[in-house]
Amino acid sequence: MEQERPDTEDALVALIERVQKTGYHFTTVTPASHARVNGRPDAAWARDLRDILGWTRPFHEEIVAPELLAAMRCARVVEPVDGGLRATIRLSSLDGELFLHSAYPPSPMDAVFFGPDTKRFVSAVTAHLAERKAPIRRAVDIGAGSGAAGIAVAKRAKGAEVLLVDINPAALRAGRINARAAGVGNIVLQQSNLLREVEGHFDLIVSNPPFMIDRSGRTYRHGGGAYGEGLSLAVVEAAAERLAPGGSLVLFTGSVIVHGEDLFCDAALAVCAQAGLQVTYREFDPDAYSEELDDPAYAVADRIALVVLTATRPA
Template structure:
């Protein structure tokens, strides 16, 4: 059995067993490992909380699937899955185990849940026939959009081959046809599209993790760049739905919003709606020097629509 087939079989087996897990923040994940949560529910402990386990804790069929795809770390008699599985928008998603420290880790977390809710809010009355997700990761945004618009063609793009592999498996398990492409921003997503969605990396600094580093502007550079690129790939009436984080500067200025409003103002054929979805996220980052002039980090949602 090849890797996609084995990982797809893992998702099917977990689904058949009624597996359910909501991925929380990393700090909650660390607490769960320390306290040994879900030890009475081995599937959630192993595939949700990324806890170590002994071979007898996991059904042989599931253990063999992890072996087949080289997705197990071993330390003596203890094992740990390298993949994690979460349920979101009614679908199961494979992503990287906690903690997601590798440069090519595929991250899914609380932002992913806010992202999909914002897509539903922003596109509820649309009839999109073509959808693209920039920086798709596990494919959360694109698959959520496709569920809302089942007649649409879906393209998922990312610079990370591991992300595209998992996104393709997640799509297949959800019964959604999706094309995956290596793409730095919109470079490989030629379009045009009726709907483009993105949840870019937005943390300041250089961690070396593809899913985390957002560039300058306190981490907002990638979000602004992707917005500029997406605007050029929209059909008439099409929408770019962006979920990201914005560093609110000392004094209350949302510099990313100011920059995004300037970008849209330069192109008279587009209009912008913008809202703060959560006023305080990733507060631990504020201890870092990169955020010395920042009051808080907010989760924000923006919709740029091309006039019909």
């Protein structure tokens, strides 16, 4: 997304609120599924608002209510294409809110990603919050992207300071806009590589870091390390240093299983054991993103599992 002026951000918040009032709802799928659905013969042009702001299909302006099209233009989120127009953002539904993120395909280096893993991640975070008894005074969402998880925390821990941290300025803009649209005021935005530019300790750290091997090196997707686990392990290491007594890390990530071994699990548990953290680790989904296994980078991989690691420092 392009650099936003303050007045453009106001217009984007107003647009989200206007779209919300229409009853709009959209569940974002993976890019692979998105490509398949948009490749159907009847999907060449948008027929409704979901096609425009969800599926990123080109549209003819007469299918949009004039006041809504004016709001889109005011927010600077439409661009001309051959024979019509195209939205430059998407809006996705989660936790009773609409979240602004990058249009399809999310190919720019600074794309703000939102997909099925966002929903899974927020589900893991809210489940932890429902079980947690200790108060949250300070929380951080590392690699916050659209801010969905941090905003979910801020809605449920209204007295807490909740930081949205990301290395990507475009993600921080999206997080700020989404927080405003959700009506949460206890959000602080900070550009940072992990927690390097952030001080202090936290009662709750949540993160859904990139975990793929991405040859383009896109910020939202490339995890680094041998199999994409580098950033996930770095989050565990940061949490081991910065969790307050009684504080917890909720990490949702992917782990490449090689010859039956979960190498990320072994490394993460070793870090937690050294720091004296109590850990639970489970496979959320044993086999995800199977199309990635065709990449030579995964030549020895059995599968890519989605996992949830929760680590807690004793009070």
